[in-house]
Amino acid sequence: PDVYLKRQDGEVLGDLLDSQAPTPRSIYVFLLDGLHHTELEDRLEADPDTLPNLRALRETAAVLASGSIVNFPSITWPSHTTIGTGTWCGHHDVVNPSYYLRDERKMISPQGQQVETEGFANPEVESLYEAFARVRGEASLTAAIHAPFGRGAKHAVLERRNLCNRDVLHGLNDELSRDEDPRWREDKNEDAVRESTLDTRGVAQVFDLFRRDDLPSPDFVFHELILTDGVGHDYGPHSEGMRSALEESDRRIGRILDLLEEQGQRQETLFVVTADHGMAPQDVSLAANPGRHVKTVGLSAQVADSMVWLLDCHLEIERAADGRTARIIVRHGDALTSGERPVLANARISVHRLEVDVPGEELAEGTTDNQGLFAFSTPAEIPSSEILVRVEAPGCSPRNLTLDGMSRRKDLRGALYPDSEQLHEHA
Ligand SMILES: [Zn+2]
Incomplete structure (x- = not known):
């Protein structure tokens, strides 16, 4: 079958594929939001006894030694849509968290909206979920676990398509919340607590989907882990906070690997560990917003963070x-x-x-x-x-x-x- 997407920017890196290895049955993408690859590499090197699950995945992985650039701008909504479609933002249309539709004289904000944003992506590009449905048939199951781009996924809570059993999730949430690092509550960091809770709920969804008798096993999961992004913003890159966030995320990845082992699927699954962008050191107290200077110097423009459209x-x-x-x-x-x-x-x-x-x-x-x-x-x-x-x-x-x-x-x-x-x- 033709597994290429309807449109793909760039070239397939065939060197990453092992032509002798058996063809995987399913794909599982872990996306650690805002995790620059140096953050992970430094931690793996500095603390040889930590991050057992990411370390195990890395040991048998093809690694892009210098990292990669997902998209320009390298920022959550455009990058997720790039990973989910294989196209640059100029082709999938989600060009910024907020952007200006100049023909309609209107600013729109997928990232502000957060839910039901799949309609912003250009229908002319194909999503990975849609490609699975095309190749494997409509009965195949795909899941977007809190991934900002879920167009075509059968299970995508952010698109209000929830296949999970509410009662089962409640029970799982209690058990899985033990993965949370106590630091966030000690630091009274409500954002980190909320993101940690969200990540717990994501893992619970995966548990329910893989253990169900009435659903086929997912062929493709795009799993967003948000904690590394919020903590990166709050504590800065290469901080003690980031160390805790990585260890917590690693525990969740371990839960998923154990689940797939229990289901007899770990060996048949191709894992991808990636990120949507990195994290620059920043002094957030400055509340710097250089884009707005074009207006203070008297130019007419539409400005949304990191985007300037001159009128x-x-x-x-x-x-x-x-x-x-x-x-x-x-x-x-x-x-x-x-x-x-x-x-x-x-x-x-x-x-x-x-x-x-x-x-x-x-x-x-x-x-x-x-x-x-x-x-x-x-x-x-x-x-x-x-x-x-x-x-x-x-x-x-x-x-x-x-x-x-x-x-x-x-x-x-x-x-x-x-x-x-x-x-x-x-x-
Ligand atoms: Zn992000």
Whole structure:
């Protein structure tokens, strides 16, 4: 059967596959959220007696020694969708935790929404769950355990498809909550306690799914373990908190490995251990949000953390052949879903003679009409390259250009380093 996804970015790393080994029956992906591979490698090396389950998996694994980059931006929702579809975010469409739909003039936030987000992904790309259903048939069982991308999974609690038995889960939660590290409650870290509880519930779901008589055994599980992300944010990378989070997550992985052993499936399962992104050292007390500076300096933009979409106008500029008149039509830079760029009325236009990079004599001034049009007369003896037009359209960043259509930009190096003579000379 064709096991390739409908669209796959990049190439399959065939070197990772052992062609002599028996074909696995099922795939189990452990995703340790926000766990940079150096965090795991350092801990395995520094404490040889810890993390027995991750260590056992690693011993027989193909390892990407320098790690890998899931996606740009490397951040939860886009990365999970990349792992679940084999495509970059520019193809699966979930380009950021929050992003701007420029044709609909709307900011949306899958990561803010958290539940029922599968509809944001482009239907033209295939998910791994869908591929299993295509190859193994609709009766095969796939599960997204708290994975932010679960499109096509039969069991996906975040998509409100829950195959589990509530009473069974309650009993399991009590037993499995013993894996929680006491540190989180001692530190009064409510977020870590909540994430630890969520991870316990995820393991309980897996126990119920694999032990059920009325369901086929899952062919594919995408299992998100969230604790390493929240603790990484709160305690920082390579911290004592991270050590505890890794050990706790390792206990949960051990529970799953034992369960599969008990079910006679461990040897038939291909395990993948991965992450959606890493964790940079940060001083969260700074509440730094550099993206917003584009607005404080006066540009029009839509800003969501780590995404900036500049709102710009689209200009059609034309000077008559005799050089005596010119016209400009101002439109919104972003086309609507229909493909049309709406015209912008009431855009302020000022026209000056350009004298060595500064505006000189005023030649015309006015605003665009309801058709986005402004027409003006021009002295025929001044070349278009020496007539400066400034456009300030409502809701858009201002534009400066010469009548020949060339944009006039500030020399950013000069603006950023006004004292550096050398830079001016080379600018
Ligand atoms: Zn994440």
